[in-house]
Amino acid sequence: GMVVDFSKTNPEGWENVSMHSYNRTELAVYETHIADVSSSSTWGGTASKAKKYGGMYEKGTTFTSGDTTVKTGFDHIKELGVNAVQILPFFDQANDEVNASFNWGYNPLNYNSLDGVYSSNPYDGYEKIKEFKELVKAYNEEGINIIMDVVYNHVNGATKSNFDVLMPEYYFRYSIDGTLSNGSGCGNETRSEVSMMRKFIKDSTEFWAKEYKLGGFRFDLMGLHDIQTMNEVTANLKEKIDENIFVHGEPWAGGTTPLLSSNAANQSNLSKFVGYGAFNDHLRDSLIKGGLSDKADKGWATNPTEVSEADYAKLTSGILGRTSSYSSDPLKSTAYVTCHDNYTLYDRIVATGYKGSDESIAEMATLANSVVFTSQGTSFMLAGEE
Numbered sequence: 001g002m003v004v005d006f007s008k009t010n011p012e013g014w015e016n017v018s019m020h021s022y023n024r025t026e027l028a029v030y031e032t033h034i035a036d037v038s039s040s041s042t043w044g045g046t047a048s049k050a051k052k053y054g055g056m057y058e059k060g061t062t063f064t065s066g067d068t069t070v071k072t073g074f075d076h077i078k079e080l081g082v083n084a085v086q087i088l089p090f091f092d093q094a095n096d097e098v099n100a101s102f103n104w105g106y107n108p109l110n111y112n113s114l115d116g117v118y119s120s121n122p123y124d125g126y127e128k129i130k131e132f133k134e135l136v137k138a139y140n141e142e143g144i145n146i147i148m149d150v151v152y153n154h155v156n157g158a159t160k161s162n163f164d165v166l167m168p169e170y171y172f173r174y175s176i177d178g179t180l181s182n183g184s185g186c187g188n189e190t191r192s193e194v195s196m197m198r199k200f201i202k203d204s205t206e207f208w209a210k211e212y213k214l215g216g217f218r219f220d221l222m223g224l225h226d227i228q229t230m231n232e233v234t235a236n237l238k239e240k241i242d243e244n245i246f247v248h249g250e251p252w253a254g255g256t257t258p259l260l261s262s263n264a265a266n267q268s269n270l271s272k273f274v275g276y277g278a279f280n281d282h283l284r285d286s287l288i289k290g291g292l293s294d295k296a297d298k299g300w301a302t303n304p305t306e307v308s309e310a311d312y313a314k315l316t317s318g319i320l321g322r323t324s325s326y327s328s329d330p331l332k333s334t335a336y337v338t339c340h341d342n343y344t345l346y347d348r349i350v351a352t353g354y355k356g357s358d359e360s361i362a363e364m365a366t367l368a369n370s371v372v373f374t375s376q377g378t379s380f381m382l383a384g385e386e
Contacts, residue, residue, distance in 0.1 A: 145215025
């Protein structure tokens, strides 16, 4: 723990940084992990910055093979032309910050603190804050907003967690038999519908957006949060930060939850969402049969021989920003084919049993994302698909 004077954490020129007020339908979102950007030996940057905050915004890195030289890391992301980068969780996680091992980040410990594992000095809170603000500033100067992946739906371990110590049995949902409910699939789920948990999520997102000048949030397992909380969180951000701050999430849970389906921020309740959206898995499934589909199943972009009428109907609906029968509003649709969950796009195509060349697989991937980037709503892609 550390008491911090945040006025001493601002890099030079921080006063000139503010989120770019893009309309959500203008966004092209690129999802990545801080370590992934600089983890490969082909990155070519400063070794001490690899897998760290600093590696994600180091300029001038390239990779050469034969007569070909390409930009890597930060410069590569800039040349893609995306205007938002969504980063897998970088809040404090239940991990060893000194002896680092790869971690996606979905094991929350302290929600309102940066994780030190990506800092050049995990012992110095000031250093990690400055480094992350430098990251935000570098991307902001290139017209790119940073979107934070947040995981308020569960904690790494409920027993003896901050919430449990503060008020036992208040901040978590329980089953009828008195055991912790597990709608997250991670051993517990938080109780967003009670006033103080709702307030915590509102205060926390406002703090992150204001202090670190973020452009938005992606809510993990948003279907475990109640609609009132999500509506209030979004309204608070729009009032306190910017009308166009971006909020979206996964409109499903990771298991059975005692939260009433009618009150949950899940796909069937999209019509009740105010100011935020969700991943359009109907478009994804029409293109590649992702998610829980059998790995041999093929979609419109991954089947070179035939297209089913059902997939074609889902496809044309998704292009219009519709999510099946749940919503016809493009402002609530995030178009995508893959994200960090499940297969990467290349692997998904190979998993179907397709035996074609890498060139033909690349054409399928291009076809899939051509639909994503020409559909109504928000466009989203996973790092590496390019």
